[in-house]
Amino acid sequence: MAGTEQTTRERILAHGLDLLSEVGLSGVTLGVLAENVGMSKSGLFAHFRSKDAVQIALLQQMARTANAVVVAPAMQRPPGLARLTTLVEGWLGWTTRAGLRGGCPVAAALFELDDVDGEVRDEVVAMEARWRGLLSQLTREAMDEGALRPDLDIEQFVWEFCGLYLSHHASHRFLRDPQAEARALRAFAALVDRSRPNSSSKETHS
Template sequence: MSPRNSVLEASLTRQRIVDRGLMLASVDGLEGLTIGRLATELGMSKAGVLGHFGTKEGLQLAVVDAAAELFAREVPQHARGVPPGLTHLHTLCEAWVSYLEREVLPGGCFFTAAAAEFDGRSGPVRDAIAGMDALWRRDLGIHIRRAITAGDLPADTDPDQLVYELVGIVLALNHSLQLHHDKQAPARARRAMQRLLRNR
């Protein structure tokens, strides 16, 4: 096998491990993600799985990155090309609700579950999760400020408060879908978001 093919095969194997790890972690949590289970499910040795990441923490961090990439494809990228302002914000919110409604991951919102799992801890995994959350909130705030500048939202709108309330709606949506299997929850979330943005 040529070096180029060997590198490609290693990269594809690593991606398979991460993809499967993301599916498992979305249901069982990042701590429930074990090298042994991944090895069994993928027909690999434990050493073969671990060799791609070095440590379990390395695997967890790779899964967090993969979750962030998936979220970016499913939510922010759906608003690409949409003019800035309230229309862009509505498009983002709809994509956010749809992401959970369509059960893109079997365990619902990966970052909601991971934040609950790691919020009281310290270390690189907790920092990565907090960093991704902060980045998304910052982006939401940017779009809210653009809507204010465009005159779509009142000048006295508090962007941080609006971000807080939008995040709260999605947390409630994830909770209702995952814990109660409430099929009406996405519609409730949409109404709550529309009322929130309309009342500004």
């Protein structure tokens, strides 16, 4: 019985993540998800006791999926710029490679939940903090390997890096710009070039 329940839960999460990537958090309710999965709302309620519980479980499923598609391949590369670059290349448009119909749920949630408090927002905030922590770690590794200058402002580098990703998300998903990925990769290359030890550009601080 436990195995069957686990299989059902996995099926719900797989269908639900695909739905989440298309309609965002506000579009994922118990009723909509039950219809999408092909089960009754009461049957779904046996696995998830509230809409928030469903949404948090789907966000956690998204993190596991993104880890397999984006993070794991990057961590197979040597520490340094090669690892960071592989992560960037895997991050851009990762949902397509993961077989999802829509875009990145967290990128959408950053705007969807910006003025909303609650457990779901707290989960997204924690996920974003962990992600930026990983980016900071890989940036530090690239500095230690000598690919980036030793006095680089890591927080500023990651801030620009994340802004680049959100610009790609908007261009790719909303504007449907076929050049979105190429432009994002050029922007990342320019950011790296400005951050190399032989770069003549200076960090600016307010």
